Amino acid sequence: MASRAVRARRRRARQAVAYARAHSPYYRELHRALPDDIDDPARLPVTGKQALMARFSTVATAARFRRDHPRLGWLLREFSIDKPLPQLVAEPNRYKPSSLAGFSSMLGLLAREQEAGRLHIHPGMVIADGEALTAENRTRIASAFHAQVRSAYAATECGFLAYGCAHNWLHLDTDWVVLEPVDADQRPVPPGQPSHTVLLSNLANRIQPILRYDMGDNVLMRPDACPCGSPLPAVQVQGRAAExxxxxxxxxxxxxxxxxxxxxxxxxxxxxxxxxxxxxxxxxxxxxxxxxxxxxxxxxxxxxxxxxxxxxxxxxxxxxxxxxxxxxxxxxxxxxxxxxxxxxx
Missing domain, CATH: 3.30.300 (GMP Synthetase; Chain A, domain 3)
Structure with a gap:
């Protein structure tokens, strides 16, 4: 018998597919030959950015968060990486963030500023996303800030794919995400083998349904239990097929x-x-x-x-x-x- 979590995920998948068909002409046409009650995204056809681009919605930003949650907006600050480095360093020096998140390359640059004494902040947690976090950069960031460093796997199509553990694996949010590693012919790739790409189904997004979306990422699913103790499936992102x-x-x-x-x-x-x-x-x-x-x-x-x-x-x-x-x-x-x-x- 399926576990409660699996049953809940199937229910969410069924609801996401039904919603997409009811509200999106694109998905209604794409799924017209399929059965009405589908609770497994693997039964759906693959889609991609080119097909969805005309209907694609932008992801929520920190500015939108502050607009929609004015009482909580003071908790979040954006530091633009477009600014000159001295100005970029000055802003977190004033704000004193308790946690820091950003592109891993920029976090590495800020770590160098911290080492040089120009930046002096003490975040308890640093989260790297958007780019691969190398072991060397992780060590440098952790040493400079004396903080835990975690990586996150996120995309415009889904901002909550997976979160990193201390063993450098990313644990999937399987309550709301279905991730399918596949080969070049879109056949399933078993754990322990790198994929050609990966197909994403976001079970939470009703603004822009994302169902079996080809992300172009090469991933490796861990074939055994992660030593961190998390029961969630673990992946490593090894780069994008297109890159x-x-x-x-x-x-x-x-x-x-x-x-x-x-x-x-x-x-x-x-x-x-x-x-x-x-x-x-x-x-x-x-x-x-x-x-x-x-x-x-x-x-x-x-x-x-x-x-x-x-x-x-x-x-x-x-x-x-x-x-x-x-x-x-x-x-x-x-x-x-x-x-x-x-x-x-």
Whole structure:
């Protein structure tokens, strides 16, 4: 017999599907040949961003939270990463946040400011989301702030997918989320094997129904119990399928390398404050660097070039050219700092 939690999730799935059919012409047409009473999203057809874009609603922001909850709004503050670093540092210095959340790259930058004595806050918890949190960055943030560091898995389509534990796994909110790891042909991938992508069903969203939505994330489901003791399924996000760097390897062959491979590698290079690797041509990587205080730019570049060259050689991509950029790392229009940028992204 199914557990109470499973029965509740099936009920929510059934309600979400019924609501989507009743209120969305898109889903009504997409599901018209299906039975009326579906409580398992795996029986639904797959959809994606292109199909939903015309109907897509923006995610709630901190500003909206303050508008909708004026009595609670004082609890939440936004610090814009578009501001110059001294101003960005000054604002949390005034506010003294008890917890801190943001892109992992920006949290790492703030950790350096804390180490340098320009930032002096003492959050009890730091939550990294929006970007992969490397082990090196986690250690640096924890050491700088003397705080617990947790990662979160969230997206515009669902802001509460999973939350991290001390063992670097993300535990799914299975009460309201159905996540299906699949291969390139959208067949289920068993735990312990990395997926090509993952399909999301958000059972809570009635404004913009999200049912079997292809997120493009490579995930790995943990095949056994997590040592943290949580009974919830655990995943690790290994990157986005669309963000893998792909290099020509002769004929019709290509070499594909995860962005995390570059990030983990360069996190270990001393003297780097920030880096950004941009695939500017099919077989060219342009490396943007900001050196740490006191570091010699030429020494840092030599170390970076050696490490990337070694990684490329390990993947049989020695032919890829490396360029030393004169411009510093840049933020995207959305404000997210992308450390690895594949060609055409």
């Amino acid at each position: 893998l760097l792909e290099f020509p390897a002769g004929g019709d062959r290509h070499v594909r390398i995860s962005p995390m491979a570059f990030g983990t590698l360069l996190d270990r290079v001393p003297g780097i404050a920030q880096f950004q690797v941009v695939q500017s041509a099919p077989a060219t990587l342009r490396v943007r660097l900001t050196q740490a205080d006191g570091a010699d730019p030429d020494d840092v570049w030599r170390s970076v070039r050696e490490e990337i060259s070694r990684l490329l050689a390990e993947h049989k991509a020695e032919h890829v050219a490396l360029e030393r950029a004169v411009e510093p790392p840049e933020q995207s229009a959305s404000g997210k700092f992308r450390r690895i940028i594949p060609l055409g992204r």
